[in-house]
Amino acid sequence: MxxxxxxxxxxxxxxxxxxxxxxxxxxxxxxxxLRDTPINQLDAAPDLYKQSTPAEGFGRSYRQQPPLIPHKIDGYQISTDNNACMTCHDWPGNTRVHAPKISETHYVDRQGARLDKVAGTRYFCTQCHVPQADAKPLVGNTFENATQVK
Ligand code: HEC
Ligand code: HEC
Incomplete structure (x- = not known):
């Protein structure tokens, strides 16, 4: 009606x-x-930042933080039947390229069962692990890492 x-x-x-x-x-x-330009006008393209790839990796801000990715990932696809990250980060492949093995927590499923392959809940790595660029924060903040607030 x-x-x-x-x-x-x-x-x-x-x-x-x-x-x-x-x-x-x-x-x-x-x-x-975050948008300065009126809605009926084109916004200027955002700055391009080069990804940071420190050889020594990134520090962690708190104990449970998923470590940041210290290398480029543009060419590594994750699909339902292939996970390029696991070529280097699953045991025993990781020993050949001297990459850290995924955490033991990644082989435990939701029911707490230990598996011989990565758990489905950890399959899509970039849900939690992300690359970084040395860019200015879009919004100012007063974040302090776990060692600074102690
Ligand atoms: C060609 C091998 C290779 C592939 C593929 C690869 N990595 Fe890595 N990764 C490494 C190596 C080697 C390191 C150790 C640091 C370094 O040399 O850059 C590393 C480091 C890391 C770290 C940091 C671990 C820590 O404890 O600080 C994370 C997180 C990571 N990779 C995630 C990923 C994700 C997510 C993907 C897929 C999108 C991926 N990697 C694909 C080789 C690889
Ligand atoms: C749900 C979030 C999540 C997903 C998905 C996930 N991780 Fe992690 N990852 C973590 C957290 C949190 C840690 C650190 C704490 C721990 O060890 O569990 C970690 C730790 C790691 C480490 C460091 C291990 C170590 O011993 O220092 C590597 C390497 C890694 N993950 C790779 C991967 C790869 C590759 C994938 C995809 C197959 C993946 N992770 C998927 C959250 C995640």
Whole structure:
């Protein structure tokens, strides 16, 4: 059943007022959107950053942190029938290329059973492990790592 037109118009007006209201509040509090350009204009392309690949790897900010990836991963595809990361990070292949073996926790399934292959819950590596670039944070923050807050 179609809604009467005047109700639709009232709803549209209400949501427009709410949108304007919240953007005014956001401005008052000094909050800025990531997009500077008006919505009907093209935004400038974001800066390109070179991936950081420190030979000594990255430090961890807290004990349970998935380690960051210290090498390029552009060519390593992860699909349902092939996981290129595992060529180097599963035992015994890892010993040939001197890569760290995936953590023992990655061979344990949701029920706590130990498996001889990577658990499905850990299959898509880049859900947790990511490359890094030495880029300015998009939004300022006061993050301190676990050793700094002690
Ligand atoms: C050609 C072999 C190779 C492939 C493929 C590969 N890696 Fe690596 N990876 C390494 C080596 C070797 C290291 C040790 C550091 C180094 O030499 O860069 C490493 C280090 C890492 C580390 C850091 C571990 C730590 O304890 O700091 C992570 C995380 C990682 N790789 C994730 C991945 C993921 C995710 C993929 C797939 C997208 C992948 N790697 C594919 C060889 C590989
Ligand atoms: C659900 C998140 C998650 C996924 C998915 C995942 N990891 Fe991890 N990984 C972690 C965490 C957290 C750690 C550090 C704590 C630990 O050892 O469990 C870790 C540790 C590692 C380490 C370091 C091991 C060590 O002994 O220092 C390597 C290498 C690694 N992962 C590779 C991989 C690869 C390759 C994949 C994909 C097959 C993968 N991980 C998938 C979260 C994940």
């Amino acid at each position: 179609a809604k009467p037109l005047h109700i639709l118009a009232a709803l549209a007006l209400l949501s427009a007022t709410a949108a304007i209201g919240s953007s005014v509040i956001a401005q008052d509090r000094g909050v800025k959107g």
